[in-house]
Amino acid sequence: EAQVTQNPRYLITVTGKKLTVTCSQNMNHEYMSWYRQDPGLGLRQIYYSMNVEVTDKGDVPEGYKVSRKEKRNFPLILESPSPNQTSLYFCASTTIRTGNTEAFFGQGTRLTVV
Amino acid sequence: AQSVAQPEDQVNVAEGNPLTVKCTYSVSGNPYLFWYVQYPNRGLQFLLKYITGDNLVKGSYGFEAEFNKSQTSFHLKKPSALVSDSALYFCAVRDVTDSWGKFQFGAGTQVVVTP
Numbered sequence: 001e002a003q004v005t006q007n008p009r010y011l012i013t014v015t016g017k018k019l020t021v022t023c024s025q026n027m028n029h030e031y032m033s034w035y036r037q038d039p040g041l042g043l044r045q046i047y048y049s050m051n052v053e054v055t056d057k058g059d060v061p062e063g064y065k066v067s068r069k070e071k072r073n074f075p076l077i078l079e080s081p082s083p084n085q086t087s088l089y090f091c092a093s094t095t096i097r098t099g100n101t102e103a104f105f106g107q108g109t110r111l112t113v114v
Numbered sequence: 115a116q117s118v119a120q121p122e123d124q125v126n127v128a129e130g131n132p133l134t135v136k137c138t139y140s141v142s143g144n145p146y147l148f149w150y151v152q153y154p155n156r157g158l159q160f161l162l163k164y165i166t167g168d169n170l171v172k173g174s175y176g177f178e179a180e181f182n183k184s185q186t187s188f189h190l191k192k193p194s195a196l197v198s199d200s201a202l203y204f205c206a207v208r209d210v211t212d213s214w215g216k217f218q219f220g221a222g223t224q225v226v227v228t229p
Contacts, residue, residue: 004157033216035219040123040221041221042120042204042219042220042221042222043158043204043219044219045216045217048216058216090157090158092158092217094217100146100163100165102148102160102163103148103158103160103206103217104160105150105157105158105159106157107156107157108155108156108157
């Protein structure tokens, strides 16, 4: 089954404690991205990657890092989380070989930073 | 730069009545347009997309959407709403000329269908 898998689904952490949210896809997609969802703001892109070792900032990259060492994995790293990073996070993947392909989303990670 | 507007934060409709969720977009080139639905505690599920051709696109769960180039709109419709259609709906656009795959999402519209 084609899917994007995120872990964990729920995470509560304290300010400043480094954390990683994992994302994996099994569709051999080149393009992967991270979004955060906040009420009234919709989905905002944090970072994206067009292929292995190719990453770039999205609209709201401050406070986040990513890496793309393998095609299937795209972890999101918060080196020093702060309360304003409390949000619902989604990983997504798609192919860029055909621009008309929809994005596939993970189930989401609800992060609370206290 | 591309953008998407969903002018209504919430749409309320009685079960059995027609449902419309509005979306307008702005892109520099030609658009690929998408609708997604999000149920509570779930990820985004793809509903339908407009790529080219027929302006009326049919998708999952009885939903359809009409592409109107002159009005730059892509409204989502369902002839007869169900209580189970209550969810958060997102419109998204992707520029045909953008090979890097970025999707621009609207802020979302909460649909509430009452029995």
